[in-house]
Amino acid sequence: MNERSHGFFRTLPSAFLCLFLFVAAGCASAAYERARRANTVEAYEKFLQNHPDSDQAPEARQRLEQLRYEQVKFLRTEQAYQSFIEQYPDNPYVPQIRKELEEIRYKRAITNGTLEDYETYLKYHPTGEHVTEILTRYEERLWEEAELENTVAAFEKFLEKARLEASRERARAKIEELAYQEAVTADTPQAYARFLQRFGKSRYAKEAKARYEEASYRQAVSEDTKNAYLTFLRHFPQSRYAKAVRDRLEFLTALEFGSIDALKQFLRDHPDNTFASDVTRKIEILGQRQASRFSTVGIHIEVSSPGEDKSIIFGRLFGTLEAQLAERGFRAVLVDDLSSSAQKAFLLVRYQEERGAAYGGNAGSTPTYGTNVTATFSFRYKGSPERIWTTFVSGTNRARETSLSARELRQAALQDFWSNLERFRLPYFTPWN
Numbered sequence: 001m002n003e004r005s006h007g008f009f010r011t012l013p014s015a016f017l018c019l020f021l022f023v024a025a026g027c028a029s030a031a032y033e034r035a036r037r038a039n040t041v042e043a044y045e046k047f048l049q050n051h052p053d054s055d056q057a058p059e060a061r062q063r064l065e066q067l068r069y070e071q072v073k074f075l076r077t078e079q080a081y082q083s084f085i086e087q088y089p090d091n092p093y094v095p096q097i098r099k100e101l102e103e104i105r106y107k108r109a110i111t112n113g114t115l116e117d118y119e120t121y122l123k124y125h126p127t128g129e130h131v132t133e134i135l136t137r138y139e140e141r142l143w144e145e146a147e148l149e150n151t152v153a154a155f156e157k158f159l160e161k162a163r164l165e166a167s168r169e170r171a172r173a174k175i176e177e178l179a180y181q182e183a184v185t186a187d188t189p190q191a192y193a194r195f196l197q198r199f200g201k202s203r204y205a206k207e208a209k210a211r212y213e214e215a216s217y218r219q220a221v222s223e224d225t226k227n228a229y230l231t232f233l234r235h236f237p238q239s240r241y242a243k244a245v246r247d248r249l250e251f252l253t254a255l256e257f258g259s260i261d262a263l264k265q266f267l268r269d270h271p272d273n274t275f276a277s278d279v280t281r282k283i284e285i286l287g288q289r290q291a292s293r294f295s296t297v298g299i300h301i302e303v304s305s306p307g308e309d310k311s312i313i314f315g316r317l318f319g320t321l322e323a324q325l326a327e328r329g330f331r332a333v334l335v336d337d338l339s340s341s342a343q344k345a346f347l348l349v350r351y352q353e354e355r356g357a358a359y360g361g362n363a364g365s366t367p368t369y370g371t372n373v374t375a376t377f378s379f380r381y382k383g384s385p386e387r388i389w390t391t392f393v394s395g396t397n398r399a400r401e402t403s404l405s406a407r408e409l410r411q412a413a414l415q416d417f418w419s420n421l422e423r424f425r426l427p428y429f430t431p432w433n
Contacts, residue, residue: 032056040067069093078104106130115141139167146171152178180204189216217241226252244274251275255282 028051035043047060065088072080081101085094102125109117118138125131139162146154152175159171176199183195192212196205213236220228229249233242250273254266263283267276 027051028054028056032060035060036063065091065093069097072097076100076104102128102130106134109134109137113137113141115145135164139164143167143170146174150178152182176202176204180208183208184211187211187215189219191215213239213241217245220245224248224252247274251279254279 031047031051032054035047045064048057048064051057068084068088069091072084078101081097081104084091084097085101088094091097102121105117105121105124106128109121115138118134118141121128121134122131122138128134139158142158142161146158148154155171155175155178159168159175162168162171179195179199180202183191189212192208192215195202195208196212199205199208202208216232216235217239220232226249229245229252232239232245233249236242239245247270250266250270254263260283263279266273266279267283270276273279
């Protein structure tokens, strides 16, 4: 192959390329002419899809935007406006589109008055022409919903969404009010402490502090322990209850020693203590116990009466005796049988009632008489099985004109019971009523 032939073949690809470009340009030009004659969104979109880099592409895009704008103006829907803005954010018609879209959302929010419509307007138009009005209406609706629940949590949720300072201040005041109401309803030291920790500068703080002190004092008195009183003084050293609390602390400390000498020393150290009289009484009781010839009291109660629930009679008698004996330092125990053990110290109370006038009998029946109450009891000397016996009859219901009620019979029996106890150095017992 000569040099000339070689040069021909070397230039052949360039010629084909030029031919191809010429043909392509002609095709693009013809396609654009067809799109221009159709003058539709679809025609221009098809042209740009097939010839995105053609010389006619910029003009085609401009015509497409214009057609879309005219389409949006014709439809006048929120979706059409929003789609145009997202597709052509730099289009010169966008500001006008935004304004028209804002008006659509504004009118819908005003007409419907729903939280969703208000939120849509505020999301897309945070600096819009109507933002103050929409915010006001929106927060009024939020407030109405919070008021339906009327809880701290509901207004805290309102506060998260509210933007107007007036609304936020109003919500903060409402939260303080509801939180204080919750504390007052609970009325415990813990509830007031939580309120004050969060709202220490609240308009309710002063009243909450006073209630906190009152509730703490009530709790300390209820627990009645040294630790409870010490906790109170640690929180309220200047309280108006401080003296009473310190007096009680001193009293409880004195009782821990338990001896007569320690209690007497307490009276010498604290003559003005609020509980001085209680200490004096404690000393007296301890003295009685030391002087007594017996220490443990056993109780047996037998009830044989159809006129009243036996368990009620049993409970009343034993409960009263046990409490009053324990108050004076004696242990009360139930004893099943008088002859159970000569070594066991006990007190036997036998309480018998026969159905009669005391209970009135059945409706229309003639009441019977002869009800009597008998008490028998015995004691064991300290260190000895020897027992002392005494028996008495406190009252007998023999005739209608001398009838005693069941309550009167019980009271009379117990009055005699306490009288007999005094014979064995157990004074200051009060008859049970």
